[in-house]
Amino acid sequence: MELLTKLEILADAAKYDASCASSGAPKRDSVGKSGLGASTGAGICHSFTPDGRCVSLLKILLTNFCQYDCQYCVNRRSSNVPRARFSPREVVDLTLDFYRRNYIDGLFLSSGIIRSADYTMEQLVQVARSLRDEHQFRGYIHLKTIPDADPRLISQAGQYADRLSVNIELPTDGGLQRLAPEKNAHTIKRAMGSIRLAQEEAESDRQAPGRAPAGQSTQMIVGADDADDRTILQTAQTLYGAYKLKRVYYSAFSPIPNSPSGLPAQAPPLLREHRLYQADFLMRGYGFQAEELFQAGGDLPLDIDPKLAWALAHRESFPVDLNRAPQALIARVPGIGMRNAKRLVELRRSRAIRYQDLARLRCPMDKVKPFVVVQDYRPALADSPSEQLRRALSPAPVQLALL
Numbered sequence: 001m002e003l004l005t006k007l008e009i010l011a012d013a014a015k016y017d018a019s020c021a022s023s024g025a026p027k028r029d030s031v032g033k034s035g036l037g038a039s040t041g042a043g044i045c046h047s048f049t050p051d052g053r054c055v056s057l058l059k060i061l062l063t064n065f066c067q068y069d070c071q072y073c074v075n076r077r078s079s080n081v082p083r084a085r086f087s088p089r090e091v092v093d094l095t096l097d098f099y100r101r102n103y104i105d106g107l108f109l110s111s112g113i114i115r116s117a118d119y120t121m122e123q124l125v126q127v128a129r130s131l132r133d134e135h136q137f138r139g140y141i142h143l144k145t146i147p148d149a150d151p152r153l154i155s156q157a158g159q160y161a162d163r164l165s166v167n168i169e170l171p172t173d174g175g176l177q178r179l180a181p182e183k184n185a186h187t188i189k190r191a192m193g194s195i196r197l198a199q200e201e202a203e204s205d206r207q208a209p210g211r212a213p214a215g216q217s218t219q220m221i222v223g224a225d226d227a228d229d230r231t232i233l234q235t236a237q238t239l240y241g242a243y244k245l246k247r248v249y250y251s252a253f254s255p256i257p258n259s260p261s262g263l264p265a266q267a268p269p270l271l272r273e274h275r276l277y278q279a280d281f282l283m284r285g286y287g288f289q290a291e292e293l294f295q296a297g298g299d300l301p302l303d304i305d306p307k308l309a310w311a312l313a314h315r316e317s318f319p320v321d322l323n324r325a326p327q328a329l330i331a332r333v334p335g336i337g338m339r340n341a342k343r344l345v346e347l348r349r350s351r352a353i354r355y356q357d358l359a360r361l362r363c364p365m366d367k368v369k370p371f372v373v374v375q376d377y378r379p380a381l382a383d384s385p386s387e388q389l390r391r392a393l394s395p396a397p398v399q400l401a402l403l
């Protein structure tokens with residue numbers, strides 16, 4: 001098969017995996033700062049789509065042949081799709097070629113499972129090892145790990161890759177059992193645990209070989225089973241706590257040709273995925289607990305962002321006096337992000353905060369106004385019912401920004 005045809009098939013097959021963002025990678029310096037792709041000086045630039053997906057990596061599968069039959073996956077063995085397989089050498093050559101042409105900053109490599117988990121993992125490691133050791137490639141490498149593979153292989157992968165990911169796939173063990181019975185939630189979590197352990201060893205022993213310095217991530221498919229947003233975010237919270245994941249990615253289920261009957265015929269609204277990312281951001285950056293983000297029901301509202309929803313459900317905490325409140329509470333005001341909360345606290349050390357200060361900080365005033373008190377302003381809307389405020393603050397089209 002022509003290389004280009006393989007590339008078309010295996011790049012298309014990889015598009016369903018959302019767990020490829022490369023944020024958090026330290027600059028990988030090369031020996032003598034001259035290795036191919038060394039990021040020193042210029043740094044590595046990564047682009048992200050608005051929903052957080054990375055677009056600057058060569059994102060491919062080693063193969064889309066797979067001996068598993070996960071029902072939500074277009075590459076499952078019973079799926080009638082064109083198949084292809086790269087050799088490790090071909091992936092190495094493609095990566096180098098694309099890199100030299102400035103098309104990519106690095107490689108995201110995943111694979112269907114062929115022969116055995118160990119065999120597949122060995123092939124993935126072989127690609128990374130060749131890029132690093134034979135070609136002095138210092139660009140970004142993200143390897144998807146095969147959870148059933150020998151932990152020693154996963155450990156080797158961590159020596160070469162910036163980031164490893166192990167996909168949790170579905171929010172509940174029951175969902176996994178039903179839709180991917182050949183996978184095992186315990187094995188997936190064990191693989192995450194072994195990556196975390198290796199990272200802790202590397203953190204405490206500077207002589208130890210590097211272990212995926214950009215950390216590990218995972219992906220959860222949203223809408224393939226009936227798990228609600230509360231369950232999804234609680235699972236994410238547990239994974240962040242137990243394995244110190246850098247990111248959980250949420251991938252809205254895409255109906256695939258000849259889907260098995262146990263799957264929904266329609267994709268969930270993309271906005272649901274977006275709201276999950278916003279809620280995830282609140283958990284990681286603002287100290288929200290998953291449970292706090294839900295009032296009645298188990299799904300996040302689609303018409304307003306989760307921070308605004310929380311504020312409307314907790315009117316007793318507002319308006320917040322920006323001249324007195326702790327920084328953490330200021331950051332919970334809709335329209336005020338962490339950076340502006342910090343700036344406001346710094347500013348009030350020298351003088352009282354006034355209404356114009358918020359405008360100068362480019363806070364979205366319509367959103368902020370009902371929730372704050374400053375020296376020369378107190379909101380008239382503060383006492384209006386939450387539903388009235390909600391209507392006033394969620395004009396169509398729905399607001400997508402989260403500050």
Ligand code: SF4
Pocket residue numbers: 066067068069070073074075076077111112113180
């Ligand atoms: S193991 Fe991976 S590639 Fe194979 S069917 Fe399952 S999700 Fe798809």
